Amino acid sequence: MLLALHKPFNVLSQFTPDVEGQRTLAEFGFPKNVYPLGRLDYDSEGLLLLSDEAGLNTRLLDPRRSHWRTYWAQVEGEITAEAARKLEQGVVIQGKKTLPARGRPIVPNPEPPPRDPPIRYRANIPTSWLELELREGRNRQVRRMTAAVGFPTLRLIRMKIGEYRLPPDLQPGQWTELTAGERRQIFG
Structure with missing residues (x-):
């Protein structure tokens, strides 16, 4: 099963x-x-x-x-198209470049089920959502990748495996x- x-x-x-x-x-x-x-x-x-x-x-x-896995990452700050491009090309984490990925900002922001406890709220720092598709599964990979391009992950949800x-x-x-x-x- x-x-x-x-x-x-x-x-x-x-x-x-x-x-x-x-x-x-x-x-x-x-x-x-x-x-x-x-x-x-x-x-x-x-x-x-x-x-x-x-x-x-x-x-x-x-x-x-190469089973693709799709994640939604809520990140600190307004994710840029340039950051998404860097993620797609692969970034160096833990001394090794990641495989090319697929990334795009999610606009408008999705509304996943509430998280308990909710992420921290800071009035002066906006958040945004990114969809990221990967073919590899390194330790804390999405979090390390988004941090490498200047957008730390606050919430991470795996949405899809394969299709x-x-x-x-x-x-x-x-x-x-x-x-x-x-x-x-x-x-x-």
Whole structure:
């Protein structure tokens, strides 16, 4: 089986906590023997896939297969077309250039479900949203990329894997089993 979870903010992408009191995937009532395919950082939200099928993790995460992943990043400041172009060309993070990406400002700003707790609000510093599509999944990559072009990420939501988009009616903490057609949207 293949499941899609709308992972909430401040939930580990694993079933056991690293520190007592951390929220984990164990609280969402998944069927036995499922495991996450990849991960989302503790402070990131959005689409996380889980499965009980051996081999899907490799099939999804192997860089040679180039599964695109789409993120919405709320950044500090008004994102510029120049910054989006730099992200598309690849930027150096941790001493290595990222693969070319696809990036564009989202105008008007999207209205994702509220986050608990909300991001900090500062009246003198505007925020904006960027859609960024990546073919690789390095540690904290989107956050490091946006910071490298001068726009620190405040909120990060994975919206899409392959052609499968996080269903708009799937609220944080909810999950659904994917149909055969939805699986094809991910794996082609």
